[in-house]
Every structure is written in structure tokens, then in C-alpha cells.
Amino acid sequence: MHDQPEASAQQVRAIDRPIVMIPVFALIAAVGGLFGSFTVSANLLLHAIAGTMVWLGLSGRAGRRVAPLRLSRSSLWWLAPVLVFGLTELFAFLHTDRVAYPTLSLLADPVLDNYLPRAASYFGWLAGFWALVRR
């Protein structure tokens, strides 16, 4: 009677399919790009999305890829960009002259004031969040 595998175990869920998730993220990003900084709408949308993502990530409901148990010594190369970004940001942040010592977010602000770059960045943030949730 049970020659066939359980259908539910073989089904690819909607959230596993990029063709489903990419339009969803594009729609959210299109809306999120409309809201400017320091607005209630921007905060409500972002915290609702981030809260959902974190819940999915911590509960494991979105599924996870297998994480490597150990890394090779070559993985230390990743410290290079992390340290360059982190130390530069810290160095700039510790100075009060924001014109001569701009932080990354201050450099991004004029770009993110425009709808298309803001929506595109929002999409990138969502896609990155989703990739992390599934790790």
C-alpha cells in the first residue's frame, strides 16, 4: 500500500522556490523604498519583516542548509574585509568631524534618498536576510 514515498516529504515548499520568494521580496522592497527614514511606516514595515525573519530563522521553519563543522585555515582570509570595514568604520565613528570622517551610513544616505537605489538596497537586505535565515 505504501510503495510510493510520502508526497509531503518530496514536495518543494513555496518558500524553497526562488520564483516565489523573489517576487515577494521585490514587492516588499518596492513598498519599503517608498518610506523615508525616521518615519513610523518605515519602522513598522522593517520591524515586522525582521521579526518574522528572525522567528523563521530561530524556529527552523524555513529549513536550513548543513553548516560546516570546521573551516580550513584559508577561511582566515575573510578576516581581511571584515577588519578593513570594521576598523575603518570605528576610526571614522570616533571622530566628530563627519565631513572629513564619514561613516558608511553617512556615505549611503544621499544614495538612499532616491527611490530606486533605496528599493534595490531594500531588496538586497531582504535577500541577505533570507539567505541567513536558511543557514
Added chain:
Amino acid sequence: MKAVILSLFALGAVAFVALSWLSRRDGSKVPGFGDMAGFVMAYRVGRVPVGRVAVLGFWWWLGWHFFCR
């Protein structure tokens, strides 16, 4: 000083792209960024998924910082 800071941010971005490219080559010993993230996120203290909470929390803060303030 602004030019120096811009150059350092650019250097960090180039290093990130270069490592991502290197990690995708056949037989590469450099793990991909996803594997690095997965390794960090797998860190636990007892039953508490410290790595997962830290990474997801950082990404939450990053979005709020850039899009809400």
C-alpha cells in the same frame, strides 16, 4: 582624510568580491561567505543559539540603521 576613508571602504569591498570569486573556483580552499556565516551561526552556548541570534540580530540592526534612521 575623507579620501583615505573612502579608499579603505573601497578596499574592503574589493577584498570581499575577490574572496567571493576565489571561493567559487573549482578546488578552492577558501570557503564561501555562506559557509562562513553558517559556521558562525552554528555556534551555541548550551542550548542557546548565540551565533544565530547574533548574526540575525546584526542584520536586523543593519536594516534599521540604513532604512529607518
